[in-house]
Amino acid sequence: MITEYITMTENEIDRDGIRRAGEILRNGGLVAFPTETVYGLGGDALNPESSMKIYAAKGRPSDNPLIVHICRMEDLHRIVREVPEAARKLARVFWPGPMTMIFNKSELVPKETTGGLDTVAVRFPSNKIAHALIEAEGGFVAAPSANRSGRPSPTMALYCREDLDGRVDMIIDGGSVGIGLESSIIDLTDEKPTILRPGYITKEMFERALEEEVDVDHTIIDPTSHLVPKAPGMKYRHYAPKGDLTIVEGPQEKVVDYINEQLELARAAGEKTGVIGTEETAPLYHADSVKNVGRRGDEEEVARDLFRVLREFDDEGCTKLYSESFESEGLGMAIMNRLKKAAGQQIVHLD
Numbered sequence: 137m138i139t140e141y142i143t144m145t146e147n148e149i150d151r152d153g154i155r156r157a158g159e160i161l162r163n164g165g166l167v168a169f170p171t172e173t174v175y176g177l178g179g180d181a182l183n184p185e186s187s188m189k190i191y192a193a194k195g196r197p198s199d200n201p202l203i204v205h206i207c208r209m210e211d212l213h214r215i216v217r218e219v220p221e222a223a224r225k226l227a228r229v230f231w232p233g234p235m236t237m238i239f240n241k242s243e244l245v246p247k248e249t250t251g252g253l254d255t256v257a258v259r260f261p262s263n264k265i266a267h268a269l270i271e272a273e274g275g276f277v278a279a280p281s282a283n284r285s286g287r288p289s290p291t292m293a294l295y296c297r298e299d300l301d302g303r304v305d306m307i308i309d310g311g312s313v314g315i316g317l318e319s320s321i322i323d324l325t326d327e328k329p330t331i332l333r334p335g336y337i338t339k340e341m342f343e344r345a346l347e348e349e350v351d352v353d354h355t356i357i358d359p360t361s362h363l364v365p366k367a368p369g370m371k372y373r374h375y376a377p378k379g380d381l382t383i384v385e386g387p388q389e390k391v392v393d394y395i396n397e398q399l400e401l402a403r404a405a406g407e408k409t410g411v412i413g414t415e416e417t418a419p420l421y422h423a424d425s426v427k428n429v430g431r432r433g434d435e436e437e438v439a440r441d442l443f444r445v446l447r448e449f450d451d452e453g454c455t456k457l458y459s460e461s462f463e464s465e466g467l468g469m470a471i472m473n474r475l476k477k478a479a480g481q482q483i484v485h486l487d
């Protein structure tokens with residue numbers, strides 16, 4: 137398959153290109169496109185064959201359900217059995233935006249899209265290119281992140297190309313994404329709202345909007361738990377760089393010293409080394425490749441840079457990687473969730 141590339145910005149939508157992209161989706165093809173979180177790999181959510189194609193293109197296990205993207209509130213009722221009051225509240229505050237809600241699904245949604253589940257994940261993205269594409273498709277676009285399974289989610293069209301060239305019909309280049317981490321997922325099908333995947337919308341933000349307490353899925357708080365995560369995708373080791381990554385937690389000076397010692401050993405053993413540091417510490421590291429993900433307090437910047445940095449280490453052929461640790465409150469919960477997955481939960485605690 138030859139992949140077609142088109143470029144546009146949110147302020148200057150290529151209407152003709154979007155029309156063609158919509159046609160590809162309606163005919164059962166696949167289009168990668170920008171959203172405000174990460175790039176998505178889109179197919180017709182109501183066509184079982186499209187969903188199967190998405191799994192094949194990503195190399196993703198087909199028990200890992202897809203998120204259905206909509207562009208009009210009134211379309212929600214067609215794909216879910218009921219809209220709980222809590223969902224209405226959250227939609228008013230956070231849609232369009234980086235929030236996915238889990239509902240009981242209607243007959244219209246094929247099991248291929250939901251990985252065999254009776255529930256469906258729905259998101260209403262705010263990116264204008266995404267919005268135009270969903271509208272051109274007819275309203276329901278299934279779209280997981282546009283990476284090959286196990287690779288970091290793409291934050292630029294270039295990374296979609298690396299992973300999916302020749303596997304999808306079209307890639308829409310809409311520049312770098314704004315957020316850089318996948319949407320927050322919240323389950324509203326149980327008594328108590330539960331966060332299944334932390335993201336830009338934090339626990340605190342959900343609680344403020346709902347005026348009630350929100351749970352966090354046990355497996356996010358304790359990744360070594362033997363319970364099965366409620367979001368099937370969370371059980372996979374995602375976002376993995378090719379190099380072996382370790383997170384080092386503790387007082388800043390000790391972390392820098394420890395990482396530098398380890399780097400020396402690694403280099404002596406012939407490893408190519410990389411470090412994820414911050415504005416404050418990056419100049420202090422002696423690695424082959426040092427990444428500065430921004431000021432320590434600026435979590436939005438850390439979130440935006442994280443997946444790009446993990447991919448750059450791969451491109452540079454780094455084999456031994458270290459990262460500083462970040463706060464695990466607020467947006468930090470999402471950052472640490474992705475970072476720990478990338479590290480296969482390898483963490484060193486210093487005190």
Ligand code: AMP
Binds near residue numbers: 250280
């Ligand atoms: P991605 O599409 O790569 O952003 O990943 C989608 C995430 O949503 C995965 O972790 C899925 O397991 C999760 N998900 C999708 N549908 C459901 C559902 N019906 N119930 C629980 N989790 C879901």
Ligand code: MG
Binds near residue numbers: 280281289
């Ligand atoms: Mg993904």
